[in-house]
Amino acid sequence: MQSLGCDVAALNTVQFSNHTGYKQWTGSRVSAQEITELYQGLKQSYLDDFDMMLSGYVPGAAALEAVGQIGQELKRKAESKPGSFFWVLDPVMGDNGRLYVAPDVVPVYKSLVPHADLVLPNQFEAELLSEVQITDVPSIGRAIQVMHERYGIPHIVITSVSLPHPDHPVSSLSVVGSSMTSGRRARPFKIVFPAIDCYFSGTGDMFAALMVVRMREAVHNGGRAPEQEQEQEQRRGLPLMETASWLSDDSVDAVDLPLARAAEKVLASMHEVLTQTAETMERTVKKAIADAATDADGVGTAAEEKKLHLLKSKASELRLVRHLDSLRFPKVEFRATAL
Amino acid sequence: MQSLGCDVAALNTVQFSNHTGYKQWTGSRVSAQEITELYQGLKQSYLDDFDMMLSGYVPGAAALEAVGQIGQELKRKAESKPGSFFWVLDPVMGDNGRLYVAPDVVPVYKSLVPHADLVLPNQFEAELLSEVQITDVPSIGRAIQVMHERYGIPHIVITSVSLPHPDHPVSSLSVVGSSMTSGRRARPFKIVFPAIDCYFSGTGDMFAALMVVRMREAVHNGGRAPEQEQEQEQRRGLPLMETASWLSDDSVDAVDLPLARAAEKVLASMHEVLTQTAETMERTVKKAIADAATDADGVGTAAEEKKLHLLKSKASELRLVRHLDSLRFPKVEFRATAL
Numbered sequence: 158m159q160s161l162g163c164d165v166a167a168l169n170t171v172q173f174s175n176h177t178g179y180k181q182w183t184g185s186r187v188s189a190q191e192i193t194e195l196y197q198g199l200k201q202s203y204l205d206d207f208d209m210m211l212s213g214y215v216p217g218a219a220a221l222e223a224v225g226q227i228g229q230e231l232k233r234k235a236e237s238k239p240g241s242f243f244w245v246l247d248p249v250m251g252d253n254g255r256l257y258v259a260p261d262v263v264p265v266y267k268s269l270v271p272h273a274d275l276v277l278p279n280q281f282e283a284e285l286l287s288e289v290q291i292t293d294v295p296s297i298g299r300a301i302q303v304m305h306e307r308y309g310i311p312h313i314v315i316t317s318v319s320l321p322h323p324d325h326p327v328s329s330l331s332v333v334g335s336s337m338t339s340g341r342r343a344r345p346f347k348i349v350f351p352a353i354d355c356y357f358s359g360t361g362d363m364f365a366a367l368m369v370v371r372m373r374e375a376v377h378n379g380g381r382a383p384e385q386e387q388e389q390e391q392r393r394g395l396p397l398m399e400t401a402s403w404l405s406d407d408s409v410d411a412v413d414l415p416l417a418r419a420a421e422k423v424l425a426s427m428h429e430v431l432t433q434t435a436e437t438m439e440r441t442v443k444k445a446i447a448d449a450a451t452d453a454d455g456v457g458t459a460a461e462e463k464k465l466h467l468l469k470s471k472a473s474e475l476r477l478v479r480h481l482d483s484l485r486f487p488k489v490e491f492r493a494t495a496l
Numbered sequence: 497m498q499s500l501g502c503d504v505a506a507l508n509t510v511q512f513s514n515h516t517g518y519k520q521w522t523g524s525r526v527s528a529q530e531i532t533e534l535y536q537g538l539k540q541s542y543l544d545d546f547d548m549m550l551s552g553y554v555p556g557a558a559a560l561e562a563v564g565q566i567g568q569e570l571k572r573k574a575e576s577k578p579g580s581f582f583w584v585l586d587p588v589m590g591d592n593g594r595l596y597v598a599p600d601v602v603p604v605y606k607s608l609v610p611h612a613d614l615v616l617p618n619q620f621e622a623e624l625l626s627e628v629q630i631t632d633v634p635s636i637g638r639a640i641q642v643m644h645e646r647y648g649i650p651h652i653v654i655t656s657v658s659l660p661h662p663d664h665p666v667s668s669l670s671v672v673g674s675s676m677t678s679g680r681r682a683r684p685f686k687i688v689f690p691a692i693d694c695y696f697s698g699t700g701d702m703f704a705a706l707m708v709v710r711m712r713e714a715v716h717n718g719g720r721a722p723e724q725e726q727e728q729e730q731r732r733g734l735p736l737m738e739t740a741s742w743l744s745d746d747s748v749d750a751v752d753l754p755l756a757r758a759a760e761k762v763l764a765s766m767h768e769v770l771t772q773t774a775e776t777m778e779r780t781v782k783k784a785i786a787d788a789a790t791d792a793d794g795v796g797t798a799a800e801e802k803k804l805h806l807l808k809s810k811a812s813e814l815r816l817v818r819h820l821d822s823l824r825f826p827k828v829e830f831r832a833t834a835l
Contacts, residue, residue: 159817160499172508172526174537183537184530187511191524198513198522202806467541478498 158211160481161370166204168195170215170224177257178358179470189219196227207231208242211369213362214249218261225269232272239401245372246273247365250282267308274402275312275372275416276304277365283315294320297333298496301345305337311402312336312372312416316364320347328352332424333496336405336414344411345496350424355435359475360427367423367484375415375422376403417493425487430480438472445469497550499820500709505543507534509554509563516596517697518809528558535566546570547581550708552701553588557600564608571611578740584711585612586704589621606647613741614651614711614755615643616704622654633659636672637835640684644676650741651675651711651755655703659686667691671763672835675744675753683750684835689763694774698814699766706762706823714754714761715742756832764826772822773815780811 158165170192173184199205210228215221228244235242248266251257263285270276270286280291286308287300297318304313314334325331330352335345376397397403397415405414445468449461477484497504509531512523538544549567554560567583574581587605590596602624609615609625619630625647626639636657643652653673664670669691674684715736736742736754744753784807788800816823 160820162817162820164815164817169508169511172511172530172534174534175541175543179541181537181540183533191511194522195511195513198520201520202514202518202809203803204514204810464542470541471543476503478501478503481499481501 158366158370160478160484161367163370166199166207168192168224168227170213170220175470176358176474178473179467186216186220189217189223192220192223193226196230205231205234209245209369209373210242211245211247211365213247213365215262216258218259218265221262221265221269225265225272228269229272238399240397240399240403243275243373243403244273245275245277245365245369246270247277247361248282248286249361250285252279252281254281270304270308270310273310275314275368276308276310277314277316277361277368279316279361280318283313291315291318294322294496298343298345301333301335302343305335305341305343309341310337311404314368314416314420316361319352320349325349326351328354332420334414334416334420334493335411336416338407339404340407344409344414346411346414346417346493347496348417348420348424348491348493350428350491353431353435355431355438356469356473357431357434357475358470358473359477360431363427363430363475363477364423367426368419371419371422372403372415375418378418379415411495412493414493421489421491421493422487424491425489426484428491429483429487430475430477433480433483434473434476437476438469441472442469445472497705497709499817499823500706502709505538505546507531507563507566509559514809515697515813517812518806525555525559528556528562531559531562532565535569544570544573548584548708548712549581550584550586550704552586552704554601555597557598557604560601560604560608564604564611567608568611577738579736579738579742582614582712582742583612584614584616584704584708585609586616586700587621587625588700589624591618591620593620609643609647609649612649614653614707615647615649616653616655616700616707618655618700619657622652630654630657633661633835637682637684640672640674641682644674644680644682648680649676650743653707653755653759655700658691659688664688665690667693671759673753673755673759673832674750675755677746678743679746683748683753685750685753685756685832686835687756687759687763687830687832689767689830692770692774694770694777695808695812696770696773696814697809697812698816699770702766702769702814702816703762706765707758710758710761711742711754714757717757718754750834751832753832760828760830760832761826763830764828765823767830768822768826769814769816769819772819773812776815777808777811781808784808784811 169187171186173182175182210231212224215224231242250263278286283300284291287303289296289300289303291297291300301313304310314332316332317330318333320331329349331347331349333345333347335343337343379397445465449465508526510525512521514521549570551563554563570581589602617625622639623630626642628635628639628642630636630639640652643649653671655671656669657672659670668688670686670688672684672686674682676682718736784804788804
């Protein structure tokens, strides 16, 4: 986010030596009380003038409630100036059918989503929030419609769904997004992109961070190409940045939404960084396996298996800072189409 | 550092709502034990393969010792591969004659400096380390010589000294640096630059972070312009990156040191960012004073004074992410000359 010019106040909810996918880590969580106190500290020194907030991984219910209080307070403070504060909520609960937070975190997220502007669930998290099982294109459409209706959440992007469809290549994934109309009807679009057959870590965080930047940029541009912006503003009367939750008026089609423009750019950055990470990963893992073959511990022992898992975990971390140009100047190849 | 391509593992020694110059803050320090455990966590997952380490503000002696243990262990681990690890130590103790850490932190820094490769004291900290009072050009030369001799510290940069000298404009400051010879003799240079009459916060951290990047870059380039690099390497036989502490051989003059090239680039970035921060600061503070005049609290009350102090504190924070090009592509104007 900083490399794209955002002045970020990071409130760390944990300080761990590494992410939990390594299966071993040290460090500690920050308590709910300390999260609240840090925000009070910002407030008392006039440092709470945020334009946007991104909330991500919070491992416990009490701490999540504390983060939620901050989001709700900033929303309330901005009520008199529509569009002046935008909350992107990544409801980090689990993946592939498995929770990786405490079960009591789920109802807290359900209570917070109505206060957010944009949620970024993966397929599993969308199922938890909507209580719709996602198996195909119609069911993902239903899940989105349920979330708009039940939570009144203006913008939704479901990251990485595998949608069987005659037009999609076998090894493709889709991102499905929607900005609701004034009557809470979904305007769903999809972006299909080639899957890379690798495990990566950090993709959710990267997606969320880039969406913050690109959503604001796309809304500033009115969702269309910059040269059309003026015309559109005249038609609508009010700049989109000054409307509540940056919701495009009902005349805007799904594929013309700022959310679609933002997601296209984010996916372009992601695809470039993932491709480059996969190349390095392959070399690193091959070398680790070759080293293991000559290692004193021997191949196939528990110690070697563990070491390989750790080296693979490291190799799967996204190589962001070595590819800043992919973040800053992504080349959009995959375009939004109707769901 | 990330915007310049460094993959950074940040070990936070505090999580505060804001820096202590605001005179009020919330949050907590990380204990010495947790610092040690975080490093153990990195080690057990093969995540301790660092090329460089930067240590900065650590508020207590025990925590500083824990940070020092990490630096010493990484140095020991790298002993068989000279130049493969480089420790930049910013001995944050105080400024303008005043300590802002606990007094027992001072002897801990004195015990750590012999293990570091580059120290970045300000004038007050250089006086504490050298026990030489710095009042003029000869005394700063003595302070540097004492530090090289007593601590065997290879590289020193004293940031922001006011050196009265007939050739210097009245409102100028200097940075004075030196890389020692094999016989621990100082090779001092200075870079004189115009002072900006403003209080800024974060300058020490910015200087240190940029020195990490620019020192490595300058050493890679052999301290001279890139086109001279090959010639120089042939002459010396070993690339500078593979010599202990990246110490240039005794034939290199002070103004040709990689340290001088690095400091020039860092100062160029600093001067650009400070100039731009000062411009914004002036507008912000003027507006705050105008607002105060119409505020219900009235001018000159304690509440208004406090509010102004807080708004000024915020305005004095360096505007880094809005000026990334100043970090990435600084235009060097102020050159190193002999002290």
